[in-house]
Amino acid sequence: MLTELFSTLLVADGGAPAGGMGTQFLILIPLFGLMYFLIIRPQKNRQKQIQEMLNSLKVGDKVMTNGGALGVITKVSEQIVRVSFGERLEIDFVRSAIANVITDENSLKEAAENK
Numbered sequence: 574m575l576t577e578l579f580s581t582l583l584v585a586d587g588g589a590p591a592g593g594m595g596t597q598f599l600i601l602i603p604l605f606g607l608m609y610f611l612i613i614r615p616q617k618n619r620q621k622q623i624q625e626m627l628n629s630l631k632v633g634d635k636v637m638t639n640g641g642a643l644g645v646i647t648k649v650s651e652q653i654v655r656v657s658f659g660e661r662l663e664i665d666f667v668r669s670a671i672a673n674v675i676t677d678e679n680s681l682k683e684a685a686e687n688k
Contacts, residue, residue: 627668630654635675638666643675 630636634646636656647663648655654671657663 626674627671630668630671630674636671637673637675639670639672641672 630646630649632646632649635643636646636654637643638656642656642658644656644658644664646654647657652668654666654668655663656666656671
């Protein structure tokens with residue numbers, strides 16, 4: 574149906590393209606606008622949320638890493654976050670390796686589903 578609409582707009586009586594390059598360009602503008610609102614804008618918003626979460630990490634936060642491991646932050650520096658996975662195991666991660674901050678069991682389930 575969409576292709577029929579475009580072909581009706583672009584083709585004149587004799588089957589020759591109507592309007593030439595200008596008409597084709599005018600059709601592309603709404604398509605780029607649609608692509609922006611369906612793909613680019615939500616992706617930018619999600620990236621902004623992730624960056625805010627990474628910037629707000631603090632000692633004592635329960636987190637899930639990108640690998641799915643759950644632990645508690647014991648040290649935070651500018652680029653590195655130290656996560657404790659028990660009494661004797663602490664591992665340093667780059668901030669971007671933290672997938673989510675876990676606040677309760679519901680957020681843990683949501684984090685696992687979104688991964």
